[in-house]
Amino acid sequence: MLPYKTIEDFDLEGKRVFIRVDYNVPMDEDGNITDDVRIRRSLPTVNYALDHNGRVILASHLGRPKGEPDPKLSLRPVAIRLSRLLEKEVHFIPECIGPEVEKEVERLRPGEVALLENLRFHKGETKNDPEFAKALASLTDVYINDAFGTAHRRHASTYGIVPFVAEAGIGFLMKKEIGYFNKALVSPGRPLLAIIGGAKISTKIGIMESLLQKVDKMIVSGAMAFTFYRYLGWPTGKSLVEGDMVDMAGKIIESAWKGGVKLYFPVDTVVAKEMAPRAESQVTPCQEIPSGWMGLDIGPASIILFEEVIAGSETIIWNGPMGVFEMEKFKKGTLSVARAIARTPALSIAGGGDTDVAINEAGVTDQITYISTGGGAFLEFLEKGTLPALEVLNEKEVAQ
Numbered sequence: 001m002l003p004y005k006t007i008e009d010f011d012l013e014g015k016r017v018f019i020r021v022d023y024n025v026p027m028d029e030d031g032n033i034t035d036d037v038r039i040r041r042s043l044p045t046v047n048y049a050l051d052h053n054g055r056v057i058l059a060s061h062l063g064r065p066k067g068e069p070d071p072k073l074s075l076r077p078v079a080i081r082l083s084r085l086l087e088k089e090v091h092f093i094p095e096c097i098g099p100e101v102e103k104e105v106e107r108l109r110p111g112e113v114a115l116l117e118n119l120r121f122h123k124g125e126t127k128n129d130p131e132f133a134k135a136l137a138s139l140t141d142v143y144i145n146d147a148f149g150t151a152h153r154r155h156a157s158t159y160g161i162v163p164f165v166a167e168a169g170i171g172f173l174m175k176k177e178i179g180y181f182n183k184a185l186v187s188p189g190r191p192l193l194a195i196i197g198g199a200k201i202s203t204k205i206g207i208m209e210s211l212l213q214k215v216d217k218m219i220v221s222g223a224m225a226f227t228f229y230r231y232l233g234w235p236t237g238k239s240l241v242e243g244d245m246v247d248m249a250g251k252i253i254e255s256a257w258k259g260g261v262k263l264y265f266p267v268d269t270v271v272a273k274e275m276a277p278r279a280e281s282q283v284t285p286c287q288e289i290p291s292g293w294m295g296l297d298i299g300p301a302s303i304i305l306f307e308e309v310i311a312g313s314e315t316i317i318w319n320g321p322m323g324v325f326e327m328e329k330f331k332k333g334t335l336s337v338a339r340a341i342a343r344t345p346a347l348s349i350a351g352g353g354d355t356d357v358a359i360n361e362a363g364v365t366d367q368i369t370y371i372s373t374g375g376g377a378f379l380e381f382l383e384k385g386t387l388p389a390l391e392v393l394n395e396k397e398v399a400q
C-alpha cells in the first residue's frame, strides 16, 4: 500500500485533471525534439485520464528559462509531438496562469487535453510562490503528479500546489518508479549489490552511507575510487582525488566493515598522461599508478572481477560510470558493466546522471529491468527513500 492516492482512486468524469508531467525533453538548435522518451512515458497516465472522461490539463517545465518567456524553450513542439503520439488534438495554451488560460480550460470538454506553456516562464514556479501555486490550483479539480524527474524539487507545481487542491495523487509513471525502488530497496532479492561510479565522492556520500545500511555488496568505481586509494596510501598520480574527502573514504570503509558489507574497488586501471581522446595509455595495477599519469577507466582484471560480482547478485542498483566513458578510449569498463548487468536475470535498476546514456550506448536498454527517468530525483530517492513531492502528498493524506 502506498501512503498516497493514485490516479485510479479518483472519479475523473468531467473533472479538470491537472497532471504535472516531465516534458523536459532534449531539443536541437532548431527546436526539434531529439528524444521523446519522457513524452512516451507519460502516455499511460494521460490516456487513462482521457479514457475516464477527464478534462486534461498538462503542465511541465522545459530547460532553465530564468523566470521569463524564452521562445527557444516553448513547449509548443512538445504539444505537436504529443498530439502525434496520442493520435488526438492537443490544445496548446501559450501561458500557464491567468484569465485567458482559465477561459481555455473552461472550454475543454471531457476527453480533451491541453498543454500549458513552460511553467518556468514564471519566477513563481521555482520559487514555490504561493500565489503562483494558487493560480495553478484554480485550474484544478484533481491534481496528479507524474513527474518523477522533478519530484526532488519543492516547486509550485510539484509541491506548493498540493495544499490548495481538493484532491491529489500520483500517476502511473511515478507509481512505477516508486514500485521499483521498493522492490530493490525495501524487500530485495539478495544478495543486493549497489554499483556506484562517477566523478566525485562529495556528491554521492549521502547515497553511499544510506545504501551501506541496506546492501550486501558495493562496487565503488569511477574517479571516486582514487580518493579511497589515497586513504590507503597508494600512489594516485594525476588521478582525480578529492583531498577533503579522504577521511570520509576511510569512514565508508569502516562502516562497510562494521555492517558486514563487502566493498569492491577496481584492481587495475587504464592510465593516461592527459584526459584526451588520443592520449597514450597503459594498464597498471591500482597500487602502481605512475606519477604524472591519471586513471581514466577500469582495466581488464577489474572488468572480470566486477562481472563475477554482478553475476552473483539477485538485485542490482547502478549509478555512475566506471571511467571517462564519453571518450572512446576510456569507455570499455562502463560498457562492460552495463552488458554484465544485462546478462544476469537479476532485478536491475539504473539511473542518475549519465548512466542511462551508457546503457543506451551498450545497446542493452531492454535488458535492464528499469531505467529511472530521474537524474537528481533518482539519487535523492536512493539516499532518503522519499522525495519532497511525495512527502507533501503523504502529508495531505494524513491531514484528511
Ligand code: AMP
Residues within 6 Å of the ligand: 197, 198, 199, 200, 203, 222, 223, 224, 240, 295, 296, 297, 319, 320, 321, 322, 323, 324, 325, 326, 353, 354
Ligand atoms: P557523476 O556525475 O558523478 O556520476 O560523474 C560522471 C562523470 O564522471 C562522467 O562525466 C565521467 O567522465 C566522470 N569520470 C568517471 N571516471 C572518471 C575518472 N577515472 N576520471 C575522471 N573522470 C571520471
